[in-house]
Amino acid sequence: MQHIINSQLICADYEKNYPLIDHGKGVYLYDKEGREYIDVSGCTAAVTHVGHGVEEVSKVLYDQSKKLAVHPTHLFYNEELENYLKNICDFAPAGFNHAWTICGGTEAVENAIKLAYQYQKTKGLNRTKVLARWGSYHGNSLTVLDVGGLKARRSYYTDLMVGHNHVSHCLPYRKPEDQTLKEYEDSLINEFQKEIDNNSEIFCFLAEPFVGAALGAAGPTENYFKRISEICIKHDIVLISDEVMTGFGRTGLKFGMDHFGNYADILCCAKGINSGYFPLGAVIAKDNIYNTLKDSSRPFYSGQTYSCIPLAAAVGNANLEYIKNHSLVENSKNVGQYLKSKLELLKEIPCVGDIRGEGLFLGIEFVSNQKTKAVIEPSLIFNKIVERNAFKEGLITYGCRGTVEYSKGDHMLLAPPLILTSEEADKIYLGLKSAITQGYKEIS
Numbered sequence: 001m002q003h004i005i006n007s008q009l010i011c012a013d014y015e016k017n018y019p020l021i022d023h024g025k026g027v028y029l030y031d032k033e034g035r036e037y038i039d040v041s042g043c044t045a046a047v048t049h050v051g052h053g054v055e056e057v058s059k060v061l062y063d064q065s066k067k068l069a070v071h072p073t074h075l076f077y078n079e080e081l082e083n084y085l086k087n088i089c090d091f092a093p094a095g096f097n098h099a100w101t102i103c104g105g106t107e108a109v110e111n112a113i114k115l116a117y118q119y120q121k122t123k124g125l126n127r128t129k130v131l132a133r134w135g136s137y138h139g140n141s142l143t144v145l146d147v148g149g150l151k152a153r154r155s156y157y158t159d160l161m162v163g164h165n166h167v168s169h170c171l172p173y174r175k176p177e178d179q180t181l182k183e184y185e186d187s188l189i190n191e192f193q194k195e196i197d198n199n200s201e202i203f204c205f206l207a208e209p210f211v212g213a214a215l216g217a218a219g220p221t222e223n224y225f226k227r228i229s230e231i232c233i234k235h236d237i238v239l240i241s242d243e244v245m246t247g248f249g250r251t252g253l254k255f256g257m258d259h260f261g262n263y264a265d266i267l268c269c270a271k272g273i274n275s276g277y278f279p280l281g282a283v284i285a286k287d288n289i290y291n292t293l294k295d296s297s298r299p300f301y302s303g304q305t306y307s308c309i310p311l312a313a314a315v316g317n318a319n320l321e322y323i324k325n326h327s328l329v330e331n332s333k334n335v336g337q338y339l340k341s342k343l344e345l346l347k348e349i350p351c352v353g354d355i356r357g358e359g360l361f362l363g364i365e366f367v368s369n370q371k372t373k374a375v376i377e378p379s380l381i382f383n384k385i386v387e388r389n390a391f392k393e394g395l396i397t398y399g400c401r402g403t404v405e406y407s408k409g410d411h412m413l414l415a416p417p418l419i420l421t422s423e424e425a426d427k428i429y430l431g432l433k434s435a436i437t438q439g440y441k442e443i444s
């Protein structure tokens with residue numbers, strides 16, 4: 001059953017009719033006609049860590065909302081928040097002992113930038129520019145779009161932007177053919193160093209450990225973050241890790257940056273932090289950031305109506321307990337490795353160029369030629385052909401583009417709930433094999 005979108009909705013797509021979704025259970029979603037789908041993308045993109053319909057989380061949402069949802073924050077503190085902050089700081093890497101909650105990923109990134117700015121300003125540094133990477137999406141407010149490097153999303157609003165700084169992304173699969181991985185890394189580090197040398201107003205560097213939807217779970221070269229961090233320390237630049245997609249076990253470790261070292265100063269979290277059961281985001285900061293603010297006796301100059309409310313904290317706590325009690329970080333690692341090994345087999349289809357990512361954060365890049373890595377003709381929008389075919393196979397996937405010149409190059413991001421079993425991974429592999437084989441026939 002297709003549903004005509006009600007004209008009262010400010011619409012994302014005026015042409016397309018969408019089927020109506022009904023409910024979810026575990027890794028499965030069901031439409032109004034009872035059709036079952038595997039939520040391979042994790043509700044568009046990497047949200048549903050604990051899966052759908054989890055009683056332990058939804059019960060806490062109900063109970064806490066009955067007890068107390070919000071409170072007058074100018075006069076009271078709440079125990080739910082206090083417990084929750086302790087638990088996420090315990091879950092975070094060493095030295096991250098202070099946190100702040102908001103409603104989602106964009107707000108987490110924006111608040112991390114504010115925190116870094118206030119930290120630097122308190123130390124007497126009057127710097128005003130953020131450095132980030134082209135080809136990364138960090139959120140949708142005007143400031144965060146400006147800081148982010150996803151041209152497709154930024155371009156409509158560039159007249160409203162102040163203009164922050166950007167360097168190239170790190171995408172090993174697409175390094176220049178004549179460079180080794182080490183030479184490629186060297187060239188990116190040199191570019192980064194030059195950008196810092198030429199722009200003394202930069203106060204923080206923002207990056208995703210693995211770039212999500214924009215590049216399809218692309219991790220960096222081996223020593224990329226180590227070397228970036230050395231430059232940041234030397235120039236007193238705060239390193240912000242955008243863990244909105246990669247946090248809370250998504251990549252098979254607690255945080256994406258854990259794969260490379262404890263280099264970040266601030267972590268931005270959302271999505272899997274609450275698996276979608278209630279809007280929540282958080283920034284988690286290292287002690288030196290917090291202590292600098294505390295010693296200045298100034299509060300963090302931020303705060304919104306729904307910052308640090310008990311309802312979000314209680315649900316966040318239930319989500320985190322579920323992740324810990326069901327060993328979902330380990331499951332993400334193990335089943336992720338298994339799924340990745342199955343996806344590698346898709347390379348027998350001539351249009352599958354690269355399989356990448358860690359844990360249950362995986363990407364497939366499509367090409368028209370596996371040797372030359374030439375992109376598929378952009379007007380075909382191949383990623384959407386595969387997405388459509390996969391949908392018919394009962395798989396919800398997320399097709400994207402932009403790995404080449406930020407506008408060409410098709411890929412797909414896979415980020416299923418972290419409760420995925422190897423039997424369900426087999427179903428994903430078989431469905432994708434059929435969807436991609438069929439898609440390849442359609443364009444050949």
Ligand SMILES: Cc1ncc(COP(=O)(O)O)c(C=O)c1O
Pocket residue numbers: 045104105106107109137138139140208212213242243244245270271
């Ligand atoms: C890496 C990353 N950062 C930030 C955001 C923004 O999060 P939100 O949509 O919750 O505002 C996203 C959203 O997809 C993201 O992928």
